[in-house]
Amino acid sequence: MPIRRINFTQRQRIHRDDISIVVRRDDHGAAFFDTSLDLSSYGFPPDARQFIEAYRQTTMMRFDFGTVSVPAPPADRYLTDFESEAEIMFRVRVTAVSERPGVLLGEADQLRPCNPDEEPDQRISLLPPVPADLGEEIWRVDFEAAPILLVNRNLPDWKQTVRSETFRAFVYPAAFREIVHRILFIETHTSTEDMSDWRSRWLLFTTRIPGAGGVPKARDEYHDWIENAAAAFARQFTLRSRYVKELTE
Amino acid sequence: MELKRFNAAGLAAFSAFLDSCTTEAPLPWPESALTDPAYSEPIEAAVTLDPRAFATRFELVEYLDQSFEAAEFRPSRTDRNLWAWIACFYFREICPTSKSGAWQPGALPRWIPQSADWRRYYRHLVAGPYFIYRAHRDEPERALALLCQRPGRPGDLVEQLASRQQIVTNPAIMQTATNYFVDPATGQQRRSANSKGAGGARRFVDVLNQFDVTWDLSSLSADGLRAMLPPEFPLSPPSRN
Numbered sequence: 204m205p206i207r208r209i210n211f212t213q214r215q216r217i218h219r220d221d222i223s224i225v226v227r228r229d230d231h232g233a234a235f236f237d238t239s240l241d242l243s244s245y246g247f248p249p250d251a252r253q254f255i256e257a258y259r260q261t262t263m264m265r266f267d268f269g270t271v272s273v274p275a276p277p278a279d280r281y282l283t284d285f286e287s288e289a290e291i292m293f294r295v296r297v298t299a300v301s302e303r304p305g306v307l308l309g310e311a312d313q314l315r316p317c318n319p320d321e322e323p324d325q326r327i328s329l330l331p332p333v334p335a336d337l338g339e340e341i342w343r344v345d346f347e348a349a350p351i352l353l354v355n356r357n358l359p360d361w362k363q364t365v366r367s368e369t370f371r372a373f374v375y376p377a378a379f380r381e382i383v384h385r386i387l388f389i390e391t392h393t394s395t396e397d398m399s400d401w402r403s404r405w406l407l408f409t410t411r412i413p414g415a416g417g418v419p420k421a422r423d424e425y426h427d428w429i430e431n432a433a434a435a436f437a438r439q440f441t442l443r444s445r446y447v448k449e450l451t452e
Numbered sequence: 453m454e455l456k457r458f459n460a461a462g463l464a465a466f467s468a469f470l471d472s473c474t475t476e477a478p479l480p481w482p483e484s485a486l487t488d489p490a491y492s493e494p495i496e497a498a499v500t501l502d503p504r505a506f507a508t509r510f511e512l513v514e515y516l517d518q519s520f521e522a523a524e525f526r527p528s529r530t531d532r533n534l535w536a537w538i539a540c541f542y543f544r545e546i547c548p549t550s551k552s553g554a555w556q557p558g559a560l561p562r563w564i565p566q567s568a569d570w571r572r573y574y575r576h577l578v579a580g581p582y583f584i585y586r587a588h589r590d591e592p593e594r595a596l597a598l599l600c601q602r603p604g605r606p607g608d609l610v611e612q613l614a615s616r617q618q619i620v621t622n623p624a625i626m627q628t629a630t631n632y633f634v635d636p637a638t639g640q641q642r643r644s645a646n647s648k649g650a651g652g653a654r655r656f657v658d659v660l661n662q663f664d665v666t667w668d669l670s671s672l673s674a675d676g677l678r679a680m681l682p683p684e685f686p687l688s689p690p691s692r693n
Contacts, residue, residue, distance in 0.1 A: 260573055261587040263621035265670055286528055298668040307668045336532050
């Protein structure tokens with residue numbers, strides 16, 4: 204029987220709003236990152252250490268950012284172990300030093316960096332499209348962190364494809380179903396409270412679609428709710444009408 | 453043979469061959485696609501690979517790493533045409549067969565990488581172990597838990613550990629997994645690793661998942677982690693395989 208994960212030590216979830224990570228390139232084209240952390244409201248011990256980890260598949264780099272009371276970003280924040288900065292994700296960890304060394308006091312995971320020129324409040328996209336090698340498949344939802352929409356990079360113009368009404372009409376309702384199905388049936392997540400959790404953000408988005416309604420309490424109602432929400436999603440964005448219009452223009 | 457990468461036609465030919473292996477009329481191994489300019493193209497470096505057998509994943513990727521290093525070649529993990537070419541080149545050496553001798557290649561991502569898919573990237577029989585080896589290049593033997601298997605049969609231990617980013621990149625965890633699941637006398641995986649009960653790989657992952665809620669696993673040493681594990685993972689693993 205799998206072990207149920209229990210948060211014995213009351214580890215805190217660090218909110219995304221308190222973290223900003225930006226990946227930049229220097230004059231030689233080498234990628235590094237800048238960050239700002241505001242951990243003042245969490246009550247962490249002053250000597251707790253803060254770390255930032257950059258990771259992607261089998262590559263991980265860990266950076267020591269000093270203590271909560273005396274932050275000391277390392278001078279070398281180059282992402283040298285990564286082939287490219289695309290699809291790198293970050294996690295922030297705060298760990299105890301004095302009482303129980305190594306205990307995790309706070310964490311934020313699956314953080315995607317924002318672009319240097321991007322306004323912070325514009326960086327949250329529920330399903331950002333990302334080019335990828337997908338063989339003969341056109342698209343696929345990736346769940347390594349918050350879901351992203353992988354689109355075959357070997358299309359004549361993948362960005363244009365994603366923008367087309369045909370693509371939107373055919374892909375987005377299916378992707379929507381897959382994501383909400385995963386949240387409810389596989390992740391068994393039903394909360395809309397924690398906005399630092401992608402699953403909550405997706406469920407909140409879904410409940411706000413006109414005609415979708417709230418997340419049902421009973422598991423045997425999930426399927427119908429997802430189907431109803433997918434139909435409401437299509438209505439909200441007038442997918443059929445836009446598709447027909449594109450066809451006839 | 454000089455290392456190349458497939459072009460689109462080469463990738464399609466290899467893919468068609470793999471698909472045909474599940475039919476009653478399998479195509480012949482596409483050997484000519486490895487050299488025919490219509491199917492393969494040169495790479496930026498001069499890397500030579502010899503056809504040879506490999507007893508373990510470790511042997512395979514150690515050989516590849518040495519070959520790449522000698523040519524100062526750094527393969528990209530996203531170069532699926534390159535990794536597919538290498539997998540095709542060593543296909544006859546690493547592909548499992550049935551009792552009747554028929555190829556049993558398994559799913560396509562074992563041969564043609566799905567590098568963008570976190571659920572399947574590590575399943576490639578060449579790129580998967582290679583990047584695990586590279587992630588522990590300061591001491592690759594610590595990752596033997598994921599590299600001691602036959603190249604064509606990685607098994608459940610690899611599936612359980614390699615599919616989890618925080619496990620496969622953590623030196624302390626990988627050293628601990630190797631201590632528990634690899635018999636130092638034979639270099640082979642212990643049978644206990646495949647157990648779905650106490651002391652098996654799945655329990656090991658479950659325990660680590662619980663630890664991950666409480667501890668900053670990146671700050672632990674192998675000895676520190678070992679001391680924290682429950683009794684089903686004894687300090688001295690059983691000596692029998």
